[in-house]
Amino acid sequence: MTTKRKQEFYKQLLLGKKALKSNRFKVPFYHFENAHILGQKHVYRHTLAHYWMLIYGLKTNNNKEITGQFFRIIASLLLTLIWVPTGNTGGTNISAIKKLPVRKELQKYFLL
Numbered sequence: 001m002t003t004k005r006k007q008e009f010y011k012q013l014l015l016g017k018k019a020l021k022s023n024r025f026k027v028p029f030y031h032f033e034n035a036h037i038l039g040q041k042h043v044y045r046h047t048l049a050h051y052w053m054l055i056y057g058l059k060t061n062n063n064k065e066i067t068g069q070f071f072r073i074i075a076s077l078l079l080t081l082i083w084v085p086t087g088n089t090g091g092t093n094i095s096a097i098k099k100l101p102v103r104k105e106l107q108k109y110f111l112l
Contacts, residue, residue, distance in 0.1 A: 005109040009038040009045055016052060025060050029091065032056060036090030037106055040080070047076040049090055068092030 016031030032052045039045025050073045057065030068091075075096065087100035094100070102110055 002109065005038050006045075008106075008109055009035050009049075012038060013048070013052060016056075020052075020056060020059060025056075029053070029056055033089040033091060034103065034106060037087060037102060038109060040076075040084045040086075040088065040090070043077065043080045046080045046084065047073055050076050053090060064092050072096060 012031045012035040016028040016035065019027035019031065032049060035052070036046070036049035039049050050069050054066060054069035054073065056062075057069055072090065072092075085097055085099040087102045088094060088096070088098055089100065
């Protein structure tokens with residue numbers, strides 16, 4: 001992972017955590033998805049993105065997200081080094097095995 005991608009990963013996590021703390025529940029998940037896209041090829045960062053999606057699910061009482069993220073945390077620990085679907089946003093609204101185009105605003109971090 002490039003240094004700029006790693007920095008942007010942590011920036012997106014921070015933005016998501018701040019929004020979650022402010023109870024602006026429509027904002028944080030987007031940032032956690034961005035963090036997931038940026039960190040999904042690194043075991044720790046991939047798992048950390050899913051952890052914060054789980055926290056989001058707990059704070060919003062979203063049982064689908066809670067259950068899904070629990071299993072995705074396990075999968076991220078076991079499978080990240082083997083295979084991850086590039087561009088996948090990591091939420092339970094998307095199949096865990098579906099490849100997606102990298103979001104336009106994040107593409108510059110994949111060209112380095």
